[in-house]
Amino acid sequence: MIDSLDQIFVSLKHWLVGLTPEAWQPLVSILVSIVPIMALFGTCFAATTIFERKILGRAQNRLGPNRVRAFGVKTFGLLQPIADGIKMLTKEDIVPFAADKVVHFLAPVVLTTPAWMLFSVIPLGRNMAAIDLDAGILFFFAVGSASELAVFMAGWSSKNKYSLVGSMRAIAQMISYEVPLVLSTIPVLMLAGTLSPSQVVEAQGVGTGFFAHWFVFTPWGLSGFVVFLIAATAESNRSPFDLPEAESEIIAGFLTEYSGFKYALFFLGEYIGLFAVAGMAVTLFLGGWQAPCKALEFIPSYLWFFGKFAVLIVFFIWVRATLPRLRLDQLLALAWRFLVPLALINLVVAALWHFMGSWQFIAAMPVRWGICAMLVVLPFVWFARLLNGGKVAPRKYRYAE
Amino acid sequence: MLGLGIIKGLVETGRNFVGSYFKPERLVTIQYPEKHLPPVEAARTIPFLVYDGKDSMKGLRCTACTICETECPPKCIYIVKDTVKKPDYLGKMQNQPKVFDIDISVCMGCGICVEVCPFESIKMDQVFELSGSDRFGAMLLHKAQLVKSNDYFGEICHEQATQINAARADDVRKAEAKAKADADAKAKAAAVAVSNAAAGVAAVAASSMTATPGTTQPDSKPAPKAASTSTPLPAPSKPTVPSATP
Ligand code: SF4
Ligand code: SF4
Numbered sequence: 001m002i003d004s005l006d007q008i009f010v011s012l013k014h015w016l017v018g019l020t021p022e023a024w025q026p027l028v029s030i031l032v033s034i035v036p037i038m039a040l041f042g043t044c045f046a047a048t049t050i051f052e053r054k055i056l057g058r059a060q061n062r063l064g065p066n067r068v069r070a071f072g073v074k075t076f077g078l079l080q081p082i083a084d085g086i087k088m089l090t091k092e093d094i095v096p097f098a099a100d101k102v103v104h105f106l107a108p109v110v111l112t113t114p115a116w117m118l119f120s121v122i123p124l125g126r127n128m129a130a131i132d133l134d135a136g137i138l139f140f141f142a143v144g145s146a147s148e149l150a151v152f153m154a155g156w157s158s159k160n161k162y163s164l165v166g167s168m169r170a171i172a173q174m175i176s177y178e179v180p181l182v183l184s185t186i187p188v189l190m191l192a193g194t195l196s197p198s199q200v201v202e203a204q205g206v207g208t209g210f211f212a213h214w215f216v217f218t219p220w221g222l223s224g225f226v227v228f229l230i231a232a233t234a235e236s237n238r239s240p241f242d243l244p245e246a247e248s249e250i251i252a253g254f255l256t257e258y259s260g261f262k263y264a265l266f267f268l269g270e271y272i273g274l275f276a277v278a279g280m281a282v283t284l285f286l287g288g289w290q291a292p293c294k295a296l297e298f299i300p301s302y303l304w305f306f307g308k309f310a311v312l313i314v315f316f317i318w319v320r321a322t323l324p325r326l327r328l329d330q331l332l333a334l335a336w337r338f339l340v341p342l343a344l345i346n347l348v349v350a351a352l353w354h355f356m357g358s359w360q361f362i363a364a365m366p367v368r369w370g371i372c373a374m375l376v377v378l379p380f381v382w383f384a385r386l387l388n389g390g391k392v393a394p395r396k397y398r399y400a401e
Numbered sequence: 402m403l404g405l406g407i408i409k410g411l412v413e414t415g416r417n418f419v420g421s422y423f424k425p426e427r428l429v430t431i432q433y434p435e436k437h438l439p440p441v442e443a444a445r446t447i448p449f450l451v452y453d454g455k456d457s458m459k460g461l462r463c464t465a466c467t468i469c470e471t472e473c474p475p476k477c478i479y480i481v482k483d484t485v486k487k488p489d490y491l492g493k494m495q496n497q498p499k500v501f502d503i504d505i506s507v508c509m510g511c512g513i514c515v516e517v518c519p520f521e522s523i524k525m526d527q528v529f530e531l532s533g534s535d536r537f538g539a540m541l542l543h544k545a546q547l548v549k550s551n552d553y554f555g556e557i558c559h560e561q562a563t564q565i566n567a568a569r570a571d572d573v574r575k576a577e578a579k580a581k582a583d584a585d586a587k588a589k590a591a592a593v594a595v596s597n598a599a600a601g602v603a604a605v606a607a608s609s610m611t612a613t614p615g616t617t618q619p620d621s622k623p624a625p626k627a628a629s630t631s632t633p634l635p636a637p638s639k640p641t642v643p644s645a646t647p
Contacts, residue, residue, distance in 0.1 A: 061429050062430050323407065
């Protein structure tokens, strides 16, 4: 019974595919995988836009959007995404006279398409990855880096200084943060011994013990998770790393010359990218669809996945409500002088953790934990000191003579 | 340590998030079209023309002197003088505007027209819901749309209006006293042609203390009028001049 509930979507798909003639089955199988994913995360996108604004409002002691009515019925603003969608679709699509029209048109497509492709390798539940690629994690990061290209296409083709500055910032930021993002996943791949997302999730299961072995519950996993989250925030251009779009500085960055549906596509692409990277964080560090302990395994696996996913999204929104934007030099210093060294040290910690796992003597566990935790915390404190230049004081301004 | 400040910030926003659901007084915004904030006396948007009494055209203070038209920096005031005159609050015949237009899409709300008007005729309004569906016609306000009663002015700028009203009442009183003195003087002059100089002293003493005996009546006439225009002027200029130097 529990198993059939857990596998209900998988069985449904098999049943649907079985209904069609044999020659069509590969095509139908693909469609049946794609359509629910797009529908589901499309809905997630709509829901996130409204809840993000609501949470941001409440965090700043405002009410947030609460106006939209449908046929005279109050909806407490819950229909805001529909109103926004209608607005976006009916707006004039302005293309600058001097713009490179083809590239300007292609940029939103190039951003959104790879973002959707990222979901194909994320296991949304037990046996619920659209494609179970052996090198799925590699695929994820390879496809994910296409968004840099799209952002630069948008900035370059707009023939606008703000767009160009924005896309330059985006390139600097995304390439810098790609490094810690990938480096922080390597320990996971080392310890799980595979590049397949499904097998990474399997490796974090409850197994014979009582509690699940989520990687985040180890010293190297926690460190990797934090680095991954920071880098993921930067990768998806979200506050406090929203320099490419910094409204108060460069209007809307690479989005300046976009309007109407193209703007909506960019908006969609960025959120989908965020969802994908949050899904990957869940897969790599938070045990994917695994329950945290044996007693809770009766809850279907996909619910576990989406629960963790929702927590991460809310956390991203919460961070956005809290932190101000970084300066460009602070942003790059954080990547190269803090996250990259931490991620590199984390490789060593993960290796040590692996080898110390075979120690047999008494108190081997506490020693293993102590050494690894120290190797994580000490560099963190040390690099944080270096990042601040050892002192925190008001900045002194020098003016040109 | 790095991260402590971030956690503190997260706690703060988290507290706001939860608190705003349980304590409505935390909310700093109001639901605008349904609720309005109480008006602020120093607020100003576009100018309007003040009139006294009931009839907006008869009581209009504007004398079509066109000073405001000349001084307005973006030149958004347009005045055409009428050929017929009408009596002002002192009973003196004054010009009146036939056309008085302000293009509020051009007006920048600087309040200079208010500063320069010698007749307390133009004042800054506080209305702000001025949007219209017509970009040109609806934004060009004519005389009939610009006039508002002195009572309204008293409502939005109570202190200033009280001062001006007092000054104007004073003017009226002085003018009456003077008219009476003039009438007395004339009567006396007609009756006793010999004691001319003595009656002149009495008349001047009634109107202004500074006048020397021997001044004749036509010379002393502008004195109360000059006082009426110059005394209230500093009052409206006060709120707009920033008191930067202590
Ligand atoms: S407020 Fe300034 S801009 Fe507007 S009418 Fe008066 S002088 Fe002109
Ligand atoms: S300055 Fe005053 S009296 Fe003169 S035209 Fe303007 S509003 Fe009328």
